[in-house]
Amino acid sequence: MSHWIIAPVILPALLAPVIGFVMRHDIRLARVFSLAGALAVLAIALGLVVQAAGGETSVYRLGDWPAPFGIVLVLDRLSALMVLLTAVLALIVLAHASATGWDARGRHFHALFQFQLMGICGAFLTGDVFNLFVFFEILLIASYGLMIHGGGRDRMRAGLQYVVINLAGSTLFLFALGVLYATTGTLNMADLAQEVPQIPLEEAALVRLATMLLLVVFAVKAALFPVQFWLPGAYSNAPAPVAALFAIMTKVGAYSIIRIHTTVFGPGAEATEGLAGDWLFPAAVITLAIGAAGVLGARRLGPLIAFSVLGSMGTLMLAVSAFAPAALTAGLYYLVHSTFAAAALFLVADLVMAQRGGNDTLTTTLPASAQNGLLAALFFAAAVAMAGMPPLSGFLGKLLVMDALRAPGVIGWAWAAILAGSLVTIVGFARAGSVLFWKSTAKAPAPDPEGRGTAAATGAAGPMQVAPVLVTVGILGALAIFAGPLAGYLEATSGQIFDRAGYIGVVLGTSGGS
Amino acid sequence: MEMIVASAVGVLTAAGVYLVMRLRAFPVILGLALLSYAVNVFLFSAGKLTTDMPPILSPYGEASYTDPLPQALVLTAIVISFGMTAVLVMVALGSFLESDSDRINLGRSENAPMPDDDGEGDAT
Numbered sequence: 001m002s003h004w005i006i007a008p009v010i011l012p013a014l015l016a017p018v019i020g021f022v023m024r025h026d027i028r029l030a031r032v033f034s035l036a037g038a039l040a041v042l043a044i045a046l047g048l049v050v051q052a053a054g055g056e057t058s059v060y061r062l063g064d065w066p067a068p069f070g071i072v073l074v075l076d077r078l079s080a081l082m083v084l085l086t087a088v089l090a091l092i093v094l095a096h097a098s099a100t101g102w103d104a105r106g107r108h109f110h111a112l113f114q115f116q117l118m119g120i121c122g123a124f125l126t127g128d129v130f131n132l133f134v135f136f137e138i139l140l141i142a143s144y145g146l147m148i149h150g151g152g153r154d155r156m157r158a159g160l161q162y163v164v165i166n167l168a169g170s171t172l173f174l175f176a177l178g179v180l181y182a183t184t185g186t187l188n189m190a191d192l193a194q195e196v197p198q199i200p201l202e203e204a205a206l207v208r209l210a211t212m213l214l215l216v217v218f219a220v221k222a223a224l225f226p227v228q229f230w231l232p233g234a235y236s237n238a239p240a241p242v243a244a245l246f247a248i249m250t251k252v253g254a255y256s257i258i259r260i261h262t263t264v265f266g267p268g269a270e271a272t273e274g275l276a277g278d279w280l281f282p283a284a285v286i287t288l289a290i291g292a293a294g295v296l297g298a299r300r301l302g303p304l305i306a307f308s309v310l311g312s313m314g315t316l317m318l319a320v321s322a323f324a325p326a327a328l329t330a331g332l333y334y335l336v337h338s339t340f341a342a343a344a345l346f347l348v349a350d351l352v353m354a355q356r357g358g359n360d361t362l363t364t365t366l367p368a369s370a371q372n373g374l375l376a377a378l379f380f381a382a383a384v385a386m387a388g389m390p391p392l393s394g395f396l397g398k399l400l401v402m403d404a405l406r407a408p409g410v411i412g413w414a415w416a417a418i419l420a421g422s423l424v425t426i427v428g429f430a431r432a433g434s435v436l437f438w439k440s441t442a443k444a445p446a447p448d449p450e451g452r453g454t455a456a457a458t459g460a461a462g463p464m465q466v467a468p469v470l471v472t473v474g475i476l477g478a479l480a481i482f483a484g485p486l487a488g489y490l491e492a493t494s495g496q497i498f499d500r501a502g503y504i505g506v507v508l509g510t511s512g513g514s
Numbered sequence: 515m516e517m518i519v520a521s522a523v524g525v526l527t528a529a530g531v532y533l534v535m536r537l538r539a540f541p542v543i544l545g546l547a548l549l550s551y552a553v554n555v556f557l558f559s560a561g562k563l564t565t566d567m568p569p570i571l572s573p574y575g576e577a578s579y580t581d582p583l584p585q586a587l588v589l590t591a592i593v594i595s596f597g598m599t600a601v602l603v604m605v606a607l608g609s610f611l612e613s614d615s616d617r618i619n620l621g622r623s624e625n626a627p628m629p630d631d632d633g634e635g636d637a638t
Contacts, residue, residue, distance in 0.1 A: 130587060130590075134590065134594070137594050137598070141597065141598065141601060144601055144605060148605060148608065151608070151612065152612065153612045153613045154613075156605070156608050156609035156612040156613060157609050157612070157613050157615070157620060158620060159605055159608075159609065160539065160605050160606055160609040160618060161618050161619070161620055163601065163602050163605050164534070164542055164546070164602070164618055167546050167598055167602060168534060168546065168549070170594075170595075170598070171530075171546070171549045171550060171552075171553050174553040174556075174557060174591055175553055175556060177557075177587070178553070178556050178557045178559075178560040178584075178587075179560070181557075181560045181561070181583070181584065181587070182559075182560040182561075233620045
């Protein structure tokens, strides 16, 4: 039994209090330790991916209690991939926050960040539904602190709304777990996967209820229609690095739907089969439509990006809603891509805003930013990725999703939503980009020949501040270039997700693996 | 007893949902607290309702017992919801002090952009 599986949870959990108590007055020390911690988690995550890539599912029994009785952490290809994604994103976001000084605008940024990291990694690794709830709460309570980091009127109000909606979601989660426990007598995912198929259809009312309750809870996290309304307000008012980190938070919801509604309630379980997919599909189409319309209609850069995140979640959940291996492969590719695309957009927007005096209104009356060319290029690259145009990975991702959604009843709505949504998103981003970077020179209050503004243009972004964005865009390019090997890994991943018998056997120890 | 517990869960949930829908900070905090009480009682009933039963297996013969797991779950849920309520109160207080408003809803007036921007979208 390898102890490395629990390291991505333990390490941030130990580091966070040390940063919070010992280094609270020395931001530089906190930065160094926080970055070192994120680097260490990245190294561990790489090790875990190597370990999981062979196709072996590893189980970590806490306290060495056997599976249905004790809590287990389970490492398979999907968990390893998600932990790696978290680690890479966390490092980029931390570098940005440290370079731009966001972390010094309030207290305890790094401590909260490490707790957040702990919660996210834990949620991806756990093999127990109640433990999933606990890790959800950990990542949420850290995210409440991060959300209102820096304070300010709008941010506090958006933070309050964010806290309330998530607390309501947590209550629903507990209700679902109560129902699930009452009907099956277990909360271990593998044990549930074994129990649920044995429930005959006529006695399945309660377990179907639990399925749908859990779907709603995860939909709140993943910001799916009709519980998507909190996302634009929260993401556009959160500090930019935090919003970039939140790109992975919606994916926690998506991951949970993939894990629970495939492994536990998925194909093979007579009582609940097809239940989630029937509702997910229309919800995803509407989410995509709302996201695209929001991108077109937004009058500030923050909400514009938040709505594009909404659109990307719609596309992702379209792929997930098919609950078929090929579609899931495409969905996972799009999941990885959209995380980095959203992060890149939020980070670029932060640089743009910093040079426009903190104002992100899409207006032509503000002077252009000091480094107009560079920022425009970065925004262009990130927008190309998010809208799904070649050559970056968004194009491949959407292509894969559309290719996978060819079933007769599905193809019309799915293709129409994705294609029309992409078109509208492209128009929205093109409008925002041209207003931000081109048109402002014409109407600047005191335009001088180079098009530099007078008052609002603050200092230029240094190489350390641009580097995280460049790295993110580089990753988006790399995702496109190495799409072949990545798709190979993801295909094996979705094969493993649909191998319920293998998962149950390994976790419950009935097939001799450990 | 089932009737009492069931109606308690129902009433608490109904009151909680009503209060949350008021969309003002104080009623929402109370409402979420009521909802967390409701869910705690509900979790208890998930392991079958019994009275005067120990939550451990007796080594002496056939004595029956009550399921200990829901009690552990409830304990965890209570701790979490207690902490969350404290955070919520602090955030609500901060939000009220910053904005002089205890409304949860992000209304149009707060979110509306600066007056008179002539962005491309509404140039008619």
